Amino acid sequence: MPLQYSISGATSEQIASSVEDAIRDERLVPGDVLPTVRALAGDLGVSPTTVAASYRELARRGVVMGEGRRGTRVRPAPPVAGRLPIAVPRGVLDLRTGGPDPMLLPALPRIGRFANHTRAVRYGEPSVSEKLATVAMEKLAAEGVETGSIAAVGGALDGVERVLDAWLRPGDKVAVEDPGYTAVLDLLAALGLKPVPLEVDQLGVRPVSLERVVERGIAAAVLTPRAQNPTGAAWDEERAASLRALLSRRQDVLLVEDDHAGPAAGLSLHSICAGRRRWATIRSVSKWLGPDLRLAVVAGDPVTVSRVEGRQALGTGWVSHLLQEMVAEMWSDPGTAATLEEAARVYSSRRDALVDALGAEGIAATARSGLTLWVPVADEHAVVAGLMDHGIAVAPGEPFRIESPPGIRIALATLQERDAPRVAGALSRVLKQRSVRFG
Secondary structure (H helix, E strand, O other), X not given: OOHHHHOOOOOHHHHHHHHHHHHHOOOOOOOOEOOXXXXXXXXXXXXXXXXXXXXXXXXXXXXXXXXXXXXXXXXXXXXXXXXXXXXOOOOOEEOOOOOOOHHHXXXXXXXXXXXXXXXXXXXXXXXXXXXXXXXXXXXXXXXXXXXXXXXXXXXXXXXXXXXHHHHOOOOOEEEEEEOOOHHHHHHHHHOOOXXXXXXXXXXXXXXXXXXXXHHHOOOEEEEOOOOOOOXXXXXXXXXXXXXXXXXXXXXXXXXXXXXXXXHHHOOOOOOOOOOOOOEEEEEEOOOOOOOOOOOEEEXXXXXXXXXXXXXXXXXXXXXXXXXXXXXXXXXXXXXXXXXXXXXXXXXXXXXXXXXXXXXXXXXXOOOOOOOEEEEEOOOHHHHXXXXXXXXXXXXXXXXXXXXXXXXEEEEOOOOOHHHHHHHHHHHHHHHHHOOOOOO
């Protein structure tokens, strides 16, 4: 069935709704190219202006993206309906997800115990529990983060969205890492914000790249100080100082630090938010306490945190104090600290084993921190398919990129060190067999 027959409607609103329906029903999937404006207008018997308006509205909502001569495509993760990742065949080594190794997470305490000693929370009380505020302030302050104002939100992305929404409006420009976390890129699209790519090396955002975009004008920057996804980059003290100095010239720029990996990152945090007018450091607990603990702490300037809590009060109200109490107890528990220290050590060993194995095959890859690693290649989809033939599943780099060259992302959280040579050897064979050179 020709693609255009998946789309119908006589008005721009009807056409846009038809595209959404087709995506929801999986008649259109991420990456599909929509018909040209003129072609679809002719097929539906409407004016090109009507079709163009529907495409603009879909792009504003982050459902599609325009790519010039390449046409208009369905985004990798359109905010229409959740899509489960495609399952890999039994026996395939799955290195696609950037989540933690379940075997390295601390044990969750019994929730009933918290129900017994936590008093009932009433409407109108502070949104952050006293215990969580105390623990979070102590832990973050020890890492150099200002903690005068604290909010609790439903995870890292919820925090990023709420902080951006506190200051920005559709059309504003936001500097982001390229390659960067695909969920942040999709979130910006859904909010109608324009991503401005920043070049990344093993130490994170390159200062010369940040300087260029600051001079051109941006409203905000979302940066990852360590465990950068997908590259594994992390700031050292010198890089952090350079970025801090560049941003000090523009106090009106909202700075968001996404410290999603926390203790699992394996390296110290070098925050650059101190003294800024508009800022937030977001510490999620998903990577180190567990993905189902949908909680993150937002430390920020008083106005930003006040706006986040004010908007939260009009919707969800607050994050469950039962959940906050559980996170606070785990975060402050010496036994949990020992578990986290061991997890960070294991992740570091797995990361080093893979980097060394790739190096032995002549494949350049660097990852200083976190749970993912990036390998530049010329044809990422050919490499992904070739590795699947060898029983190894990795992620293509396309969803993570804006302008940066192609690559693949390898998630290493569950990779056993003994399997690192196998992965590196398979990648080497694929690159040679398909004459695909890495950059």
